[in-house]
Amino acid sequence: MNFEKLKKLVASGNVPEVRRFVEDLLGAGTDPLKILNSGLIEAMEEIGEKFKKNEVYVPEVLMAARAMKEGVSILKPLLSSEQLGTKGCIVIGTVKGDLHDIGKNIVAMMLEGAGFRVIDLGVDVAPEKFLSAVSEHKADLVAISALLTTTMPSMKATVSLLKAEGPDDLKIMVGGAPVTKEFSEEIQADGFSEEAGTAVDIAKKLISS
Ligand code: B12
Incomplete structure (x- = not known):
């Protein structure tokens, strides 16, 4: 699975499109953990690198962070459904x-x-x-x-x-x-x-x- 499109959507801070794309990926049976690690987290890491090199600035970073959070909020219930609260x-x-x-x-x-x-x-x-x-x-x-x-x-x-x-x-x-x-x-x-x-x-x- 190629997460480049998702990473681009996160980088551009496109909240509704990130939501739709993550839902589509889930609908197609993609592993939520893979969407998180290879899509959302990697997207944010790349933004971080660009921020370091002054290739993007705070507003872009904030917009990407908001888009990432939207994606994460869709995955959250799926990743936390098992054995909630039993380990401490x-x-x-x-x-x-x-x-x-x-x-x-x-x-x-x-x-x-x-x-x-x-x-x-x-x-x-x-x-x-x-x-x-x-x-x-x-x-x-x-x-x-x-x-x-x-x-x-x-x-x-x-x-x-x-x-x-x-x-x-x-x-x-x-x-x-x-x-x-x-x-x-x-x-x-x-x-x-x-x-x-x-x-x-x-x-x-x-x-x-
Ligand atoms: C996004 C971001 C912002 C956003 C934050 C949005 C948000 N809601 O979090 C905004 C724009 C608000 C921001 C503001 C500032 N930022 Co900033 N920001 C970043 C940026 C680009 C990415 C951070 C990030 O989210 N990374 C992605 C996540 C997934 O990685 P992570 O946080 O490291 O987390 C992972 C691990 O560290 C670990 N982890 C994290 N927490 C914990 C806790 C535990 C218990 C464990 C076990 C593991 C763990 O697991 C995580 C997942 O794997 C970094 C640059 C970078 N490359 O890191 C700069 C950076 C952290 N920011 C920096 C600075 C200087 C600032 C500002 C002071 C800028 C300013 N002049 O206003 C302000 C400070 C505001 C404040 N008081 O906090 C510097 C810090 C420099 C330093 N050495 O102190 C950095 C490194 C950028 C740089 N190169 O200059 N920032």
């Missing part, structure tokens, strides 16, 4: 000061797809908000995203607060483009992943340990 509860959010949520949403969706109950706190989440959500939802794991080098200290502050005041058996997983394994170890997170697929494996391992 995960609180997820993007750290304070950071408004990037595309990667975080993908991770959240993959975790839901893998059968976790996912509480998404959104973006710009203060450390105290993560902590209160953990106690409110009796979460087993917190997944924290940061996309800016300037918000990595927020990630550190969040992990410190959760370690100091959260339940002893609470696990913390971190990720996002600037986050490295070294940084995750330095701030004493329990897990780290560069991408959404491995994040699911790590969450499973952390919650069962």
Whole structure:
């Protein structure tokens, strides 16, 4: 299956056409996970590269992000239909000061797809908000995203607060483009992943340990 047309539609920010095309692909029996990985995620990665080289600017990126989200919202129920909520509860959010949520949403969706109950706190989440959500939802794991080098200290502050005041058996997983394994170890997170697929494996391992 060739996803070039879908990638072009996402890149051009064409929300209704992305919706229609994803529905057509699903109608033709295409695997939703393939549409996500080879179509929507790859499209956004290509936009990211162009943004880096100043070949596209913020408005185009925002429009593409909106189109991608539309596609993702159609796939979401299909990817999360099995065993919802049986594997444990995960609180997820993007750290304070950071408004990037595309990667975080993908991770959240993959975790839901893998059968976790996912509480998404959104973006710009203060450390105290993560902590209160953990106690409110009796979460087993917190997944924290940061996309800016300037918000990595927020990630550190969040992990410190959760370690100091959260339940002893609470696990913390971190990720996002600037986050490295070294940084995750330095701030004493329990897990780290560069991408959404491995994040699911790590969450499973952390919650069962
Ligand atoms: C889209 C985007 C935006 C959009 C965000 C829209 C949205 N709703 O998210 C908008 C236009 C709003 C934006 C704004 C800004 N952005 Co911006 N943005 C990007 C861009 C192009 C793509 C990010 C993205 O969505 N990637 C696709 C997703 C799928 O990848 P991902 O987020 O990395 O997620 C994957 C993994 O990292 C991982 N992951 C992510 N989170 C987590 C969490 C856990 C727990 C785990 C395990 C894994 C994990 O799994 C995901 C899926 O595989 C990047 C460039 C790039 N190539 O990354 C710049 C980028 C991140 N932005 C950047 C900047 C500077 C900004 C602004 C400051 C620009 C400005 N001057 O205003 C503002 C900041 C606003 C704010 N306060 O947050 C810089 C950051 C530089 C740095 N080192 O800090 C980048 C790298 C661009 C660049 N090269 O300069 N941005």
